Structure formats: structure tokens, C-alpha cells
Amino acid sequence: MMRAAIYARYSTDMQRQASIDDQSEICRRYIERQGWTLVDTYADSATSGSSAFRPGFQRLRADAGARRFDVVVTEAIDRLSRNLGDIAKLFDELTFHNVQIHTTGFGLVTQMHVGVMGMMGQMQLADIREKTRRGMAGRVREGKIPSGLAYGYAVVPPPPGAKDAGERKINPAEATVVERIFRDYAAGMAPRQIAAALNAEAIPGPGGRPWGDTTIRGQVDRGTGILNNTLYIGQLTWNACSYVKNPATGKRVARVNPVEQREITAVPELRIIDDALWQQAKARQNEVRTEMGKDATGNPLNRAHRSKFLLSGLLKCGCCGAGYAVVAADRYGCSTYRSKGTCSNNISITRQSVEARVLAGLQDRLLTPELVATFITTFQQELARLQRDSGQTQARLKDQLAAVDRKLEGVLRAIEDGAWNDALKTRLNDLEAQQASLRQQLQAAASPAPVVRLHPNAAALYAAKVAELHTALDQPHIRVEAMEVLRTLIERIVLTPDETAPNGLAVELFGDLATILNLASSTGRMPGKSAALGTKKNPQEAGASEGLLSVVAGARFELTTFRL
Numbered sequence: 001m002m003r004a005a006i007y008a009r010y011s012t013d014m015q016r017q018a019s020i021d022d023q024s025e026i027c028r029r030y031i032e033r034q035g036w037t038l039v040d041t042y043a044d045s046a047t048s049g050s051s052a053f054r055p056g057f058q059r060l061r062a063d064a065g066a067r068r069f070d071v072v073v074t075e076a077i078d079r080l081s082r083n084l085g086d087i088a089k090l091f092d093e094l095t096f097h098n099v100q101i102h103t104t105g106f107g108l109v110t111q112m113h114v115g116v117m118g119m120m121g122q123m124q125l126a127d128i129r130e131k132t133r134r135g136m137a138g139r140v141r142e143g144k145i146p147s148g149l150a151y152g153y154a155v156v157p158p159p160p161g162a163k164d165a166g167e168r169k170i171n172p173a174e175a176t177v178v179e180r181i182f183r184d185y186a187a188g189m190a191p192r193q194i195a196a197a198l199n200a201e202a203i204p205g206p207g208g209r210p211w212g213d214t215t216i217r218g219q220v221d222r223g224t225g226i227l228n229n230t231l232y233i234g235q236l237t238w239n240a241c242s243y244v245k246n247p248a249t250g251k252r253v254a255r256v257n258p259v260e261q262r263e264i265t266a267v268p269e270l271r272i273i274d275d276a277l278w279q280q281a282k283a284r285q286n287e288v289r290t291e292m293g294k295d296a297t298g299n300p301l302n303r304a305h306r307s308k309f310l311l312s313g314l315l316k317c318g319c320c321g322a323g324y325a326v327v328a329a330d331r332y333g334c335s336t337y338r339s340k341g342t343c344s345n346n347i348s349i350t351r352q353s354v355e356a357r358v359l360a361g362l363q364d365r366l367l368t369p370e371l372v373a374t375f376i377t378t379f380q381q382e383l384a385r386l387q388r389d390s391g392q393t394q395a396r397l398k399d400q401l402a403a404v405d406r407k408l409e410g411v412l413r414a415i416e417d418g419a420w421n422d423a424l425k426t427r428l429n430d431l432e433a434q435q436a437s438l439r440q441q442l443q444a445a446a447s448p449a450p451v452v453r454l455h456p457n458a459a460a461l462y463a464a465k466v467a468e469l470h471t472a473l474d475q476p477h478i479r480v481e482a483m484e485v486l487r488t489l490i491e492r493i494v495l496t497p498d499e500t501a502p503n504g505l506a507v508e509l510f511g512d513l514a515t516i517l518n519l520a521s522s523t524g525r526m527p528g529k530s531a532a533l534g535t536k537k538n539p540q541e542a543g544a545s546e547g548l549l550s551v552v553a554g555a556r557f558e559l560t561t562f563r564l
């Protein structure tokens with residue numbers, strides 16, 4: 001007597017879908033006709049056919065291994081899985097345990113059935129994906145936007161009864177911000193500084209979140225980030241990334257598509273940035289990229305801007321706020337006193353003196369263990385807050401995404417069952433667009449929460465690094481590079497007359513503590529040729545901060561002052 005088990009699967013959103021009860025009933029009759037005994041029914045509801053992560057399915061496999069039954073009966077082979085690999089694997093597994101598979105329509109399933117049916121299922125899926133892609137490409141050609149709403153744009157309310165909500169228009173307020181970002185970047189500001197300035201003015205970023213340097217910088221090859229969105233020059237690009245399922249985890253991962261596979265359509269009415277400005281920004285990106293080598297993933301310590309002198313542009317007059325400029329050979333003085341005479345600060349200082357004091361200060365006084373401790377406490381509070389916010393957002397987005405996934409599954413299933421029409425196609429495209437948008441948002445929400453570890457000895461590490469950079473200043477081939485790294489530690493230096501101070505000038509250094517700590521924690525990620533600067537990559541510290549410090553710090557941390 002053959003012992004039979006039933007496997008049924010049902011997804012809530014499927015149209016024309018037999019319920020688990022209906023499927024089981026069909027299987028029961030089949031078992032009866034064969035004269036077998038039903039021992040158990042395994043079922044999964046509301047789960048994807050292409051995922052093997054189903055409790056009923058897993059229980060079925062386990063019980064087959066325990067030889068609880070001799071035959072599995074299912075209404076159709078794709079109830080077991082819609083993935084050829086999964087079906088083939090299950091077939092091999094069951095065959096190994098001497099368990100047969102029967103479908104109520106075909107009877108005994110053989111190796112050949114598995115191949116053919118699995119392939120058909122696979123082809124149908126591929127066909128649907130291809131149709132979706134073509135559908136979305138079509139929308140790109142029509143100038144409609146297939147996925148998320150980019151910063152700088154608003155949705156045009158569709159006319160009543162319209163099934164298409166893909167129209168976009170420029171949002172003038174956001175467009176102004178986009179333009180400002182491009183101008184600032186082209187003018188030499190770092191994305192980190194631009195983000196900090198926007199946050200300081202309480203201008204909300206994409207999705208109402210604070211600005212971060214990565215939001216602005218993005219990734220050139222993926223077309224992400226404000227600076228890389230071609231929509232701002234009236235070009236709609238689609239298909240920059242495709243999502244493939246990793247068979248090992250069942251999760252989808254983004255892959256960058258080659259440029260020739262991308263769809264580009266002109267949408268001149270959506271242009272925000274003129275070509276000249278766009279080209280300036282691109283030129284600067286190239287510059288930054290070249291200087292930083294291939295590892296151009298955005299370490300905020302890197303700056304393209306290069307100055308002739310270590311402190312050029314960083315020195316300010318404490319009386320009037322104007323710049324301390326070169327007033328004579330190797331001598332800095334207040335430029336207002338010099339040019340307009342409206343400032344009373346007549347004290348000048350030699351370049352060598354001020355550089356020596358700043359370097360000594362950077363090295364010995366800037367980072368004390370107490371400061372590091374304070375920073376870590378504040379930082380962890382801030383991080384906890386961000387993670388709390390981000391956790392809530394992520395949970396909401398995940399719920400929305402799961403709902404869209406379920407709906408999509410239903411549409412795909414209906415199409416597989418033969419119901420292919422324009423309404424379904426539109427629905428499929430809309431759902432795919434929603435899915436892509438939600439994924440993007442989820443990715444964005446998930447990005448600002450990596451773990452930051454500071455080396456317990458950060459203060460000492462930092463001092464050692466500054467000493468190393470100081471030495472590098474005397475070595476012509478790496479001088480410029482070392483100088484640029486040192487300059488990133490300094491926001492500004494304020495010079496105020498003070499008879500008690502050396503040179504008759506008090507020197508105050510304003511630095512972003514986060515940036516400073518970043519130097520201490522970024523051992524392996526010195527800008528450009530770290531090997532040239534003699535830094536060794538320490539596996540314990542590699543990947544410690546990845547630039548997060550400054551992203552967080554941009555919003556919250558006050559500048560730290562040091563009297564040198």
C-alpha cells in the first residue's frame with residue numbers, strides 16, 4: 001500500500017487561483033483513484049513560488065527524508081516551486097529517498113517532466129520579466145518615469161480616470177536646491193560641506209530626511225546621488241541596475257548594467273541644470289576620482305582642491321572676520337586692514353610661524369583622550385537616535401514592500417495561468433515601479449547605520465598620523481597630498497591680536513571633531529596613495545568608519561575650538 005502526501009500552495013493575491021482546500025480535494029480524489037492512503041497534507045499560503053523558504057515545503061522535505069510517505073501528490077509541478085533549480089533539486093532529493101512525485105494532471109513525474117516543465121515555468125517567468133522590462137523601457141521612451149520620484153520633482157495629479165500616474169514636473173523649491181548643490185560642488189565644496197550647510201539651514205533632503213554626503217555624491221556608475229542624476233539635464237535613464245536573485249539566500253541584489261544596455265530618453269521639460277554646469281560638476285568628479293585613485297567611493301577626507309600653502313584660505317581675522325591673506329613675501333595679515341583700512345588688526349605673522357604653531361597644535365593638543373571619550377558618548381547617542389528613526393522607517397517600508405511583492409506575485413501568477421491583457425500589463429508595470437521605488441527607499445533608509453568603531457587608542461593613533469603627515473610635508477613627492485589631508489582637519493583658523501601670545505597673535509583652530517577622529521580611525525583609507533605615506537593597513541581598523549562619522553557629524557556636531 002502506497003502512502004501519499006499532498007502538497008498545496010496558495011498566494012492570497014492570485015487571481016483564478018484554486019484555494020488550498022480545492023487543490024487538496026483534487027489531490028485526494030487522485031489518491032483515491034490510485035488506491036493509495038493519504039497520510040498528511042502539507043501547505044503553504046501567501047508565499048512566493050520562486051522561493052524555497054516555505055515552512056510547509058520544508059516540512060515536506062524533512063518528512064520525505066524520514067520516509068513518512070512514498071509519494072507526493074500535487075495539483076501542478078509549479079506548486080512545488082517555480083524555480084527550475086529548486087524543482088530539480090527536490091526531484092533528486094525525493095528520488096534519493098525513493099519518494100515519487102505525482103501531479104493530478106500528468107501522473108508520475110519523471111526526470112524528463114521535471115526538465116520540460118521546469119523549463120516551461122522558467123521560460124514563462126523570463127518572458128514576463130522581459131515583457132516588464134520592455135514595458136518599462138517603453139515608458140522611458142515615452143518620457144514617463146518608471147520608478148521612484150527623484151528629488152527636484154513632483155507628481156502631476158493624473159486626470160480623473162487615467163490609469164497612468166507616471167507624469168512628473170519640476171518642483172521649483174527643490175530645483176533651486178539641486179542647482180545650488182551643483183554650483184557649490186563645481187565651486188569646490190565637498191559633498192560633506194554642502195550637506196552640512198543645507199542641514200544647518202534646515203532644508204530637508206530627499207524624502208524629508210537630512211542631507212548626507214552620500215545623498216549628494218552617490219555612485220557615478222550607478223547613476224545614484226544628486227550629482228549623477230541625468231534627469232537634471234533632461235535625460236531619463238532607466239535600466240542602470242538590474243536585480244538578480246541570489247540562489248543561495250533568495251535575496252535580490254543590484255547589478256550595474258553596462259552603459260549600452262541603458263535606456264535614455266530626452267525629457268527637456270524636466271531639465272534643471274544647464275549643460276555647462278553639469279560638465280563642470282562632471283569635470284570635478286573626474287578630478288576627484290583621478291586624485292583618489294580607483295577607490296573613489298567617497299572618503300570625505302579626500303578633496304580635489306589643492307592649495308599652494310598649507311593654510312591658504314583657512315586663516316581669518318579675529319577682529320573683522322575677513323581673510324588673513326599674503327600681504328608680503330611669506331607674511332599673512334588682515335586683508336581688510338590692508339585693503340580698506342576699516343579693520344584695526346595690524347598684526348601680521350610669517351607663514352612659517354603660523355604653520356608651525358598650527359602643526360604643533362594639530363599634533364599635540366587637538367585630540368586628547370577626554371575629547372575622544374566625549375565624542376564617543378555623543379556619537380553613540382546620535383547613532384542610536386538615527387537607528388531608531390531608520391528602524392521605524394525601514395519597518396514601514398518593508399511592510400509596504402511585502403504587500404507590493406504579494407500583489408506582484410498574484411499578477412505574475414495570473415499571467416502564468418494565461419490571463420495576459422493590457423490591464424494586467426499596466427498593473428504589472430505599476431507594481432514593478434512601486435517595488436523598485438520601495439526598494440530604493442529601503443536601501444536609502446538602511447544605509448546610514450553601519451557600525452562605527454573607534455580605536456581605543458584613537459588619540460595616540462591620531463597624533464602619530466599627524467606626525468607622519470608633518471614629516472611628509474618635507475618630502476616633495478607626497479607633500480601636496482599630506483597637505484590636503486592636514487587641511488581637512490581645519491575648518492578655519494582665527495587670528496586675534498594678543499600681546500601675551502607668541503607673535504602677538506592668539507591662534508584659534510576650529511575643527512570638525514568628527515573629521516579629526518575620522519583620520520584617527522581611517523588607518524587603511526588615507527586619501528590616494530596611502531602606501532606612499534607609509535600607513536599600513538591594519539585589519540582591525542580597516543572598515544572602521546567608512547566616512548560615516550562625518551555624515552552624522554555634519555548634522556549635529558559643533559565645531560571644536562583649540563587655542564594654539
Ligand SMILES: [Zn+2]
Pocket residue numbers: 317318319320321322334335336337343344345
Ligand atoms: Zn581684520
